[in-house]
Amino acid sequence: MLKLADRNLPKLDESLLTGLPPFSRLERPQIREILDQASSRRYDEGTAVFREGHDADRFFLLLDGYLRVIRTTPDGDQIIVLHISPGQLFGIAPALQRDTYPATAMTAAESIALSWPARLWSDFTASYDGFATESYKTLGQRLGQIQQTLTEMATQAVEKRVAAALLRMVNQSGRKTDTGIEIAFPVTRQNISDMTGTTLHTVSRLLSSWEKQGIVESTRKRIAVTDPHQLVLISNGNG
Amino acid sequence: MLKLADRNLPKLDESLLTGLPPFSRLERPQIREILDQASSRRYDEGTAVFREGHDADRFFLLLDGYLRVIRTTPDGDQIIVLHISPGQLFGIAPALQRDTYPATAMTAAESIALSWPARLWSDFTASYDGFATESYKTLGQRLGQIQQTLTEMATQAVEKRVAAALLRMVNQSGRKTDTGIEIAFPVTRQNISDMTGTTLHTVSRLLSSWEKQGIVESTRKRIAVTDPHQLVLISNGNG
DNA sequence: CCGCGAGTTTGAGCAAGAGCAACGTTCCGA
DNA sequence: TCGGAACGTTGCTCTTGCTCAAACTCGCGG
Structure with a gap:
């Protein structure tokens, strides 16, 4: 009660x-x-x-x-x-x-x-x-969205799945900041790995690499996408 | 029309x-x-x-x-x-x-x-x-079933997923035969790999191995499970 | 009954990514 | 201000299962 x-x-x-x-x-x-x-x-x-x-x-x-x-x-x-x-x-x-x-x-x-x-x-x-x-x-x-996630999980490599997961969160809750579009709620690497069926290690490596390329910015539990277009390319296979 | x-x-x-x-x-x-x-x-x-x-x-x-x-x-x-x-x-x-x-x-x-x-x-x-x-x-x-499949896909190794897929088909359409329970419609290795996000090669190897162990019987496009209990064990991780 | 095509089997090599381990960093509360 | 917990990073190793390749077999139509 x-x-x-x-x-x-x-x-x-x-x-x-x-x-x-x-x-x-x-x-x-x-x-x-x-x-x-x-x-x-x-x-x-x-x-x-x-x-x-x-x-x-x-x-x-x-x-x-x-x-x-x-x-x-x-x-x-x-x-x-x-x-x-x-x-x-x-x-x-x-x-x-x-x-x-x-x-x-x-x-x-x-x-x-x-x-x-x-x-x-x-x-x-x-x-x-x-x-x-x-x-x-x-x-x-x-x-429809779950079916979409299922097909991704079954057919796409980890990198694409993680890119797609980030884009989904950005689309659903993105807030414009001066530097990019920030996901409106706290997100850890573990959370992303729970969305994509991988490990937090792999997610961490991917984010680091993307950060070096200027595609995302992240502090602990906070992620912003600075170059969404590039992320779309990755999620479609043209990384 | x-x-x-x-x-x-x-x-x-x-x-x-x-x-x-x-x-x-x-x-x-x-x-x-x-x-x-x-x-x-x-x-x-x-x-x-x-x-x-x-x-x-x-x-x-x-x-x-x-x-x-x-x-x-x-x-x-x-x-x-x-x-x-x-x-x-x-x-x-x-x-x-x-x-x-x-x-x-x-x-x-x-x-x-x-x-x-x-x-x-x-x-x-x-x-x-x-x-x-x-x-x-x-x-x-x-x-619920799709969510179930999604979680399997995200967390389970291929062998478990294939076992689970077979069990799902058997539960949905199993017909008792003298030798076991047969899936009521034609199924190829390719079909199973399309259900589990793997390749027909991997499915073929798994089925061969299970056939040797007396768990399944299969002809081309036709699959029967002779020892469902064993398959359940595999799908739960106690292979 | 033959031949072809669709489906299957098996082998060998290789790469993606999981697992493990150790260390670094940020944050929060006492 | 300090200590610890939670989160993140990175290197290394090892396995799973994908890829490529080739041969095989079943079953059907002619």
């Missing part, structure tokens, strides 16, 4: 949801209804919102921060399936008639998420025009 | 759909309605039902046969994302608001499929109780 301190006592503002795809076709009173049924909670960096195998009793919307969706193998290896950005629904196992979550959601940075009890999913899809359509659209995009 | 010869002129029998998950809660007249709007078509082994990138203008139900869902990379490598068995919906891109198919569907054996125009999807989910629920449940399972 959520502790009292975790619930958002001052009323949530309607502007939180307006404009987000699942709610874009709704009027203020409907958004009000939806918000009144939501719980809001803040999560420190590196904590789990839910874990693989646990009861899928709620579904979520990320308001602020970034999440990693992670699967762990029986022998402890883990891989990052995808990242979630603000405004996206996640943990929608209830929509797929699953009774447990198929993966773990970890915060990559301090985050804030709304959540609703699983049983409300069918209410939402029935009552709110466009909610189902937009949610399943998101799901379709996510499915 | 479908040619006349492809349409099933004698009325489709209602028993084709009864009992299949998406239609299990429906009465005969509703099933009649659904069938009357369907096109039926037969496909030779090795032909495409639809191709990646093409207009997602229909969705399908496999009545008989087996399909491979395939993605191809820009440089011509291809990987088999999953297999479709009789009774399953496929090509449901319309349900996910996609305007093109994200993958190609090839017949692994001679097959028969029904299909409906994409625009009917929303009619079906609105009119037929349980159709949406069951369809999205299938989708959820498929998503």
Whole structure:
């Protein structure tokens, strides 16, 4: 159960949801209804919102921060399936008639998420025009992205996979800085190796080499791409 | 457009759909309605039902046969994302608001499929109780399976991946024979390497070795597992 | 029944990248 | 300000499994 301190006592503002795809076709009173049924909670960096195998009793919307969706193998290896950005629904196992979550959601940075009890999913899809359509659209995009990652993993050499992983993070969360485009959340070499099925050693060597070539800049846990075009070339094989 | 010869002129029998998950809660007249709007078509082994990138203008139900869902990379490598068995919906891109198919569907054996125009999807989910629920449940399972494959690909050595791929095919389409459990559709070494991101050479070596150990039996394009338990051990690392 | 083509087997060499080890650096909290 | 933990770098070794090459075999169509 959520502790009292975790619930958002001052009323949530309607502007939180307006404009987000699942709610874009709704009027203020409907958004009000939806918000009144939501719980809001803040999560420190590196904590789990839910874990693989646990009861899928709620579904979520990320308001602020970034999440990693992670699967762990029986022998402890883990891989990052995808990242979630603000405004996206996640943990929608209830929509797929699953009774447990198929993966773990970890915060990559301090985050804030709304959540609703699983049983409300069918209410939402029935009552709110466009909610189902937009949610399943998101799901379709996510499915496509995972298939994309799968094909990369199966056919591409490590260097290309790492380049592609960086580009994906930049596209999803890139912030312009004076020197390049920075990934908006902390990323370690280990994280990148978990996205690409390699080791942190190999990732470290690749980043060092790219840094020498002026393609990326990185401090500990922070990565910026200074020459995205070059990275695209690498990810397509013309390194 | 479908040619006349492809349409099933004698009325489709209602028993084709009864009992299949998406239609299990429906009465005969509703099933009649659904069938009357369907096109039926037969496909030779090795032909495409639809191709990646093409207009997602229909969705399908496999009545008989087996399909491979395939993605191809820009440089011509291809990987088999999953297999479709009789009774399953496929090509449901319309349900996910996609305007093109994200993958190609090839017949692994001679097959028969029904299909409906994409625009009917929303009619079906609105009119037929349980159709949406069951369809999205299938989708959820498929998503989970792809994530599973992705983690394997990223963390497991080739031998384990191949063992796991064989087990998946056996579980999905295994037919008991006097000597073991046979995969119900033709499978080449190349096919297996396309499922596991390796080469046909490596697969051939593995199968030869397993054959010597009495774990599998294979003729050209036909594979049977004689000792599934042993394969499970291999796929878990205790080779 | 023959011949061809698609699929398979096997060998040898080689390179990508994993594993291991040791050291360096940054950050944070006491 | 100091110490330690977490993260990163780099060199070396060793293995996995890919590449290339060549021969083999099954099964089908003519």
